[in-house]
Amino acid sequence: MTHIDFDHALDQRVAEGDEQRLKARGLRRGLDEWAALLEREGGKCLSDPKLCDRWAAAVARWVIDANLLSDAENLHVALETLRSAHARLAVAGSTARAEIVVTVLLETTRAALERARQAELEDTLDPDTWAAKMLLVIHDIPGLTSQELASKLPTTDSQVSRSGRALIERGLVIKTRHGQERCWRASARGAVAARKLQRRATARAYA
Structure with a gap:
């Protein structure tokens, strides 16, 4: 742009x-x-x-x-x-x-x-928070486990747990079980929020 x-x-x-x-x-x-x-x-x-x-x-x-x-x-x-x-x-x-x-x-x-x-x-949703960063990763790569998310961000498992709870409470992400693993996916509302975050980040980069 x-x-x-x-x-x-x-x-x-x-x-x-x-x-x-x-x-x-x-x-x-x-x-x-x-x-x-x-x-x-x-x-x-x-x-x-x-x-x-x-x-x-x-x-x-x-x-x-x-x-x-x-x-x-x-x-x-x-x-x-x-x-x-x-x-x-x-x-x-x-x-x-x-x-x-x-x-x-x-x-x-x-x-x-x-x-x-x-x-x-x-x-x-503040783009600089762990919750926002976590939402963007989940949106871009659906199905990651908590351990994989911690590695991608990178941050600790406890931070993933805290931010994940906040996102779940807002209805932005869903945590599902696949076998022994629990995986993260963005909800339809979360996908919209992720796209908004991406647009805001782009606008801020050009500000």
Whole structure:
């Protein structure tokens, strides 16, 4: 990559960051709109099945958009809004349908928030840590044992164990048994994180 290419890539990332912020503001406006309808008269306005279904479809689309943007902040606000509404809605009577819909959306939003927070962990993984170095090696050479990893890095078996636990907790690597050996592989999420680390390392090299 030449300096010109890097400058172009940097300009593109800045533009993408501005676009991301604009989308986040758009998400917040959308959140305010569907939350206002949910708050109105304690959700009683959703007693009409057709209105409830249209509202649910709109919220589901909003959750998908927020998930694609990994917008943890707005997803957290949405989750708390849905939790508050769920506590108020009755499981019987005119709001019973809305209660079921909110329950489903609540769990969907919770899962999206967990994924967004995981994405934040991927983006903030320090490339200089043993965990990051270990992830890159596992991604490049899947199936290594702990002893082979210690030799490749190089570091101690205890460091591999500590860093490996941290990566497993983040859902970035998987440790599987093959015969008497335990081997390391990157999860699908770990592969994405490894590619992000590689891009960040390249960008830093040209900075």
